[in-house]
Amino acid sequence: MKKILLLGASGSIGRQTIDILQSRREDFSLLGFSVGNQDNLIVSLITSFPEVQSIFLLNKRRIPELSKQFPHINFFSGEDGIKRLIESLQVDLMINALVGFIGLEPTILALQQGIDVATANKEALVVGGKLINEIIASGKVHLYPIDSEHVAISKALKGNEQTAQRLILTASGGPFLHLSRTEMTKVTVQEALHHPSWKMGKKITIDSATLMNKGFEIIEAHYLFNFPVDKIDVLFHPESKIHSLVYFADGSYLADIGPSDMRIPIGYALYGGQRKVGLPHNDLTLDSFPTFHFEPLDDEKFPLVSIAKEAIRIGGSLPCVLNAANEVAVYAFLEEQIPFLGIEEVIKWALDNAKVIGEPSLEELIAVDKMTRTLVTNYIKGKY
Numbered sequence: 001m002k003k004i005l006l007l008g009a010s011g012s013i014g015r016q017t018i019d020i021l022q023s024r025r026e027d028f029s030l031l032g033f034s035v036g037n038q039d040n041l042i043v044s045l046i047t048s049f050p051e052v053q054s055i056f057l058l059n060k061r062r063i064p065e066l067s068k069q070f071p072h073i074n075f076f077s078g079e080d081g082i083k084r085l086i087e088s089l090q091v092d093l094m095i096n097a098l099v100g101f102i103g104l105e106p107t108i109l110a111l112q113q114g115i116d117v118a119t120a121n122k123e124a125l126v127v128g129g130k131l132i133n134e135i136i137a138s139g140k141v142h143l144y145p146i147d148s149e150h151v152a153i154s155k156a157l158k159g160n161e162q163t164a165q166r167l168i169l170t171a172s173g174g175p176f177l178h179l180s181r182t183e184m185t186k187v188t189v190q191e192a193l194h195h196p197s198w199k200m201g202k203k204i205t206i207d208s209a210t211l212m213n214k215g216f217e218i219i220e221a222h223y224l225f226n227f228p229v230d231k232i233d234v235l236f237h238p239e240s241k242i243h244s245l246v247y248f249a250d251g252s253y254l255a256d257i258g259p260s261d262m263r264i265p266i267g268y269a270l271y272g273g274q275r276k277v278g279l280p281h282n283d284l285t286l287d288s289f290p291t292f293h294f295e296p297l298d299d300e301k302f303p304l305v306s307i308a309k310e311a312i313r314i315g316g317s318l319p320c321v322l323n324a325a326n327e328v329a330v331y332a333f334l335e336e337q338i339p340f341l342g343i344e345e346v347i348k349w350a351l352d353n354a355k356v357i358g359e360p361s362l363e364e365l366i367a368v369d370k371m372t373r374t375l376v377t378n379y380i381k382g383k384y
């Protein structure tokens with residue numbers, strides 16, 4: 001029986017994780033979880049998983065009422081609340097389904113405490129991949145990706161690491177794949193939130209429309225598989241059924257093909273990188289899906305992929321600046337403060353004006369993140 005802590009239980013990945021945990025009560029016990037603002041889910045989750053011992057929620061005003069109703073459960077909130085949640089439990093696996101920079105500290109803390117981590121939170125790897133890999137190098141803990149592309153690559157690499165030449169991340173291209181740059185100047189928030197093949201949280205949906213998501217995934221793959229950034233490519237594949245590929249020295253490729261259903265990579269991570277029979281998933285019947293398309297990445301139309309590559313080549317604190325600027329810009333776009341292409345412009349400005357720290361500590365990354373957010377927020381206020 002694997003003891004689980006789930007961060008971000010109320011999100012898109014979190015809810016699909018709950019789906020799997022619920023279908024496999026004999027394999028998992030959920031000892032703790034976190035929610036943000038959607039604390040209306042807490043009672044039903046406790047009912048489904050009566051073994052829950054600790055919960056984090058954003059709104060601390062609800063804690064007295066919940067503590068009265070569930071006196072055997074510890075409730076946490078506030079700035080160090082997620083840290084206290086992690087420290088309050090003895091679990092085998094923490095699933096990080098938080099969105100954004102807030103996922104970094106919990107990942108590092110859990111790994112430092114000897115807890116394996118399955119992470120959907122790619123921002124933690126983008127910002128702190130080097131620190132995370134230093135902990136993993138101890139050999140005592142594992143980090144499992146929950147991203148369809150990275151799960152696809154880890155399946156293809158298994159036992160084949162020595163002959164892998166290139167990693168090829170597939171990209172749907174998002175809703176604006178076939179728009180011109182001029183057309184992109186006018187797109188609305190609603191249009192950007194309409195992803196052609198995946199239903200996800202708002203932030204990653206916008207990252208998919210700008211292709212920042214693919215830039216982040218290159219950095220994620222670089223750290224997860226210790227692969228040079230220049231050997232990681234992006235290939236448009238609008239159907240989102242080939243989840244990524246590895247190109248090998250003998251001239252062949254291995255690909256992972258399946259439905260656009262995140263429960264498959266989540267299940268793979270929950271079982272420590274193994275396929276399991278009978279987990280909930282959609283089916284893809286290939287005879288009813290005869291056509292797969294590929295297109296090369298257009299760097300001029302989607303410059304954020306090469307900007308992300310350049311940020312990781314320079315390294316140090318620059319990927320942290322990239323991530324913080326992107327987070328601020330994406331939420332500003334969602335609130336209609338900046339246009340769609342403003343996201344890219346704001347990121348370029350932040351990177352051009354950043355001072356790079358060579359080997360930042362966690363504390364320095366936290367400071368860089370905070371400072372970048374302030375600078376970028378002021379820049380947006382002044383310019384837009």
Ligand SMILES: NC(=O)c1ccc[n+]([C@@H]2O[C@H](COP(=O)([O-])OP(=O)(O)OC[C@H]3O[C@@H](n4cnc5c(N)ncnc54)[C@H](OP(=O)(O)O)[C@@H]3O)[C@@H](O)[C@H]2O)c1
Nearest residue numbers: 008010011012013036037038098099120121122200201204
């Ligand atoms: N969705 C996908 O299919 C997918 C695929 C691959 C990778 N990912 C990655 O997985 C991560 C999660 O994505 P998602 O789509 O699941 O996002 P989401 O639906 O927006 O969920 C984010 C979760 O984080 C919680 N949260 C947000 N701000 C918080 C805060 N300040 N304190 C505590 N909790 C907070 C949210 O709580 P409330 O909702 O309760 O406020 C929610 O539970 C992202 O890094 C994304 O890039 C997602």
